[in-house]
Amino acid sequence: MKAILALEDGRLFQGRAFGKPGTTTGEICFNTSMTGYQEVITDPSYRGQIVTMTYPQIGNYGVNPEDTESSEPHVRGFVIGELSPIASNYRSRQTLAEYFTEHGILGIEWVDTRALTKHLRSAGAMRACLTTELSESEALATAQNAPPMEGSDFVKEVSTTEGYTWEQDSRRFALPNTVTGVEGNWLELPPVKHRIVAYDFGIKYNILRRLRQAGFEVEVVNARTSAADVLARKPDGVFLSNGPGDPAALGYIHDEVKQLVGKTPIFGICLGNQILGHVFGGSTYKLKFGHRGGNQPVKDLRTGKISITSQNHGFAVDDSKLPSNIEVTHINLNDDTVEGIRHKEHPVFSVQYHPEAAPGPHDASYFFDEFAALIDSTK
Numbered sequence: 001m002k003a004i005l006a007l008e009d010g011r012l013f014q015g016r017a018f019g020k021p022g023t024t025t026g027e028i029c030f031n032t033s034m035t036g037y038q039e040v041i042t043d044p045s046y047r048g049q050i051v052t053m054t055y056p057q058i059g060n061y062g063v064n065p066e067d068t069e070s071s072e073p074h075v076r077g078f079v080i081g082e083l084s085p086i087a088s089n090y091r092s093r094q095t096l097a098e099y100f101t102e103h104g105i106l107g108i109e110w111v112d113t114r115a116l117t118k119h120l121r122s123a124g125a126m127r128a129c130l131t132t133e134l135s136e137s138e139a140l141a142t143a144q145n146a147p148p149m150e151g152s153d154f155v156k157e158v159s160t161t162e163g164y165t166w167e168q169d170s171r172r173f174a175l176p177n178t179v180t181g182v183e184g185n186w187l188e189l190p191p192v193k194h195r196i197v198a199y200d201f202g203i204k205y206n207i208l209r210r211l212r213q214a215g216f217e218v219e220v221v222n223a224r225t226s227a228a229d230v231l232a233r234k235p236d237g238v239f240l241s242n243g244p245g246d247p248a249a250l251g252y253i254h255d256e257v258k259q260l261v262g263k264t265p266i267f268g269i270c271l272g273n274q275i276l277g278h279v280f281g282g283s284t285y286k287l288k289f290g291h292r293g294g295n296q297p298v299k300d301l302r303t304g305k306i307s308i309t310s311q312n313h314g315f316a317v318d319d320s321k322l323p324s325n326i327e328v329t330h331i332n333l334n335d336d337t338v339e340g341i342r343h344k345e346h347p348v349f350s351v352q353y354h355p356e357a358a359p360g361p362h363d364a365s366y367f368f369d370e371f372a373a374l375i376d377s378t379k
């Protein structure tokens with residue numbers, strides 16, 4: 001079945017549909033990761049977006065139940081060069097096309113994703129319509145009428161309704177006995193040392209796994225939980241998660257987090273970093289085309305060390321608006337944008353990128369232990 005991808009500026013692409021036929025709109029963005037399509041598709045931060053993968057062939061290792069980053073896919077649509085005709089891996093349970101059909105997601109293959117990505121890099125992020133039903137002119141009009149990403153609160157769609165304590169089976173990380181031949185070959189989890197509350201703005205499973213591996217018991221709460229409610233639980237610290245949409249549209253969250261600063265140690269990732277930017281009196285702005293992929297170079301300004309990092313963000317903290325009690329600790333070497341900040345008086349720090357990887361490099365994974373050390377230093 002034929003599919004059309006129409007960009008709001010009139011650029012059109014045609015290809016072959018897979019997954020669930022229909023019509024979908026969203027902000028179109030590109031991800032340069034070579035592997036990890038399943039983690040990308042299920043990352044709640046992609047809510048409201050049509051994602052293009054620049055890696056030419058996708059789907060070759062299928063879909064398995066262990067590599068999801070949340071309970072469902074969040075991309076509004078998926079654009080690729082070629083859907084692998086073979087899904088082959090010992091953990092694969094279904095093909096990507098079957099998974100999309102089951103979850104109602106429309107994909108398009110046979111798109112020149114290099115041309116599309118170069119177009120987005122020069123023209124900037126924009127709205128798009130992906131359809132198997134509409135004509136080219138109808139698809140274009142639908143893209144132009146879609147709501148913009150600026151001002152969108154998607155956190156309310158993805159945050160957990162009920163609070164819960166993260167339970168982790170250490171065997172999740174094991175290679176099965178059928179591969180290793182060894183009974184009980186799994187990663188032992190350390191004993192719980194700290195108890196924290198994590199705000200769920202669209203949290204990825206691997207953040208929860210990495211926090212547990214660093215000795216945290218994590219109580220996950222809805223994005224609307226008040227600061228008073230969080231403090232009443234007497235946590236050792238508070239974590240602010242990643243999440244979708246425009247960080248400037250979340251005033252109700254900024255107001256609560258503001259009341260936590262100075263009361264408890266805080267660590268934020270991605271949307272959590274942007275929320276802290278607002279809480280500290282600064283602001284965020286939309287990047288021309290965002291950072292999404294597993295090869296983003298970040299410099300730690302305190303040590304001079306460079307990490308290759310996993311990223312997924314379309315907004316950034318404006319360093320010119322940060323007050324003098326906030327230190328910019330990390331910058332992106334591609335465009336000098338803010339990648340990490342720290343409060344000079346209170347135990348609060350955050351990074352714009354993804355130390356949990358999933359997918360991507362593990363250079364930055366030490367931040368989970370740094371949060372534990374920060375909590376210890378304040379006790």
Ligand SMILES: NC(=O)CC[C@H](N)C(=O)O
Nearest residue numbers: 242243270271313314315
């Ligand atoms: N991964 C995230 O937390 C993304 C944060 C925000 N939605 C952005 O696009 O910049």
